[in-house]
Amino acid sequence: MVDAALPNDVLDVLIVGAGISGIDAACRFRELLPDVSIAVLERRERVGGTWDLFRYPGIRSDSDIFTLSFPFRPWRGERSLVDGDEIRDYLVDTVRERGVDRYIEFSTEVLGASWSSADQVWTVRTVVGPDRVERTRTARFVYFCSGYYSYAEPYTPDFPGVDDFAGTLVHPQHWPEDLDLAGKRVVVIGSGATAISLAPGAANAGAAVTILQRTPSYIFSVGRVDAVANVLRRVLPPATAHRVIRNKNIVRLWGLYAMARHFPAPTKQLIRRRATRLLGNQVVDDHFTPPYNPWDQRVCAIPDNDLYEDIREGRIAMVTDRIESFVPEGIRLASGRVLPADVVVTATGLTLQMLGGARLTVDGVPIDPGRTVIYQGALLSGVPNLAICVGYINSSWTLRADATARFVCRLVERMRRTGAGSVTPTLDGEVPADAPPMFGLAAGYIARSGHLLPRSTGAYPWTMTHNPLVDVRQADRSDLTEGLHYEPLRSVTPADPVESPSVAAPRS
């Protein structure tokens, strides 16, 4: 794809973001298409994305690490649910071990990208370093691995009277390094994965913790250690064991999800039975019985019942109520009760953001991702030579991130092999007005900002399946002509196609 007619700094593939998805993409490009030129532009000064940003006490994975880690780099630790800093270290080590660190340009924020059909390139506007020096890059293909939420602005509802609160107010996304919780009364507002991992973390740090939730969530306890995985790791070589354990966990996770969707009543019973064993019926009725079915909203996992044990032993109190207002000494509830607090943690969620806030134009026309249709969970209708990485929210993010990276590699390889300069997902007719957002989950941030998300028609390939068993196959074998319009590379003569090895399906 290096084109003599264009300035020689035209990259073949520009990756935005060096979190799990961007690291996976860089590793896959190096492995599958080593002669394609790549760069990874990262706004921050470190790799890891989410796993570097979030530093609250208790931060950990709530999906198993064998599926959250990369298929090409076995996880070697003993536990299945692991702490945030272990994931961060794993990502840093992967980048170094795989030699992709030399492609990452830190402190480089992508502000926007403009596609020119005449030149068949993206012109990408960036700002670099603390002085935000403007720099333009050009690339044949842009792959956004920029995550799904705003790093700058976490979601905090407008709580009445919040300025009157005399204590410390923090959001888990911006955790102060020097915040000492020992001996403090800490109220954690929220009921999602962050609240239920942060509360035991704060209790371990010596705080008296209250979780204040408006609506209960489904919580499922899983073993911190996967005994079967550890046996497999003892008897099989590391790469084989990793593959077998991943496949086992993919099937298990998908089975649990499918069971919840098809048989909600027995799933509710199962979750409830496990909780009542430790907490008794009353606590479960009051605080752990959501008014919806499992997986209508995300089901949260806890390791070895840690939250339930903390509640049983009085280290964490549960309150299900509405906030009327903040008061100087804490929070006044709709029931009239005042919850005293030295520290209030607003684990109230994320602000959805597409494309890391970057703005796109195609031949001068602005693109609103919310008015496009997703193609195989990765491409946007009408937008040439661009992919986005969106992981799973009902399973480990990395499963889909890796499948998408492999799909993008196949697409780029096909373009090179056939001498194509552009590929555009082309939908027959208009975007259906009632096409839902590509995520079907009723998470708070999707309810608030679903209009920002690409749509899905529900019919392959204009959809996102949320099913790792299907996606992994499609990533390696889907028809790369269906719904895709290719244009020949204009500035290289057809007699001069760029040779490249075909992409072998990697072992996943």
Ligand SMILES: Cc1cc2nc3c(=O)[nH]c(=O)nc-3n(C[C@H](O)[C@H](O)[C@H](O)COP(=O)(O)OP(=O)(O)OC[C@H]3O[C@@H](n4cnc5c(N)ncnc54)[C@H](O)[C@@H]3O)c2cc1C
């Ligand atoms: C608290 C929390 C816990 C989670 N737990 C789990 C879990 O247990 N299991 C699971 O599967 N998923 C979990 N997730 C989802 C999680 O986001 C994924 O695991 C994964 O880290 C996403 O990786 P990513 O690389 O796609 O995005 P991110 O981790 O968000 O990384 C995106 C990167 O892109 C960079 N970037 C963004 N915009 C720009 C721009 N314009 N220019 C340059 N760089 C840019 C960012 O700085 C960042 O480094 C969790 C999320 C949160 C918030």
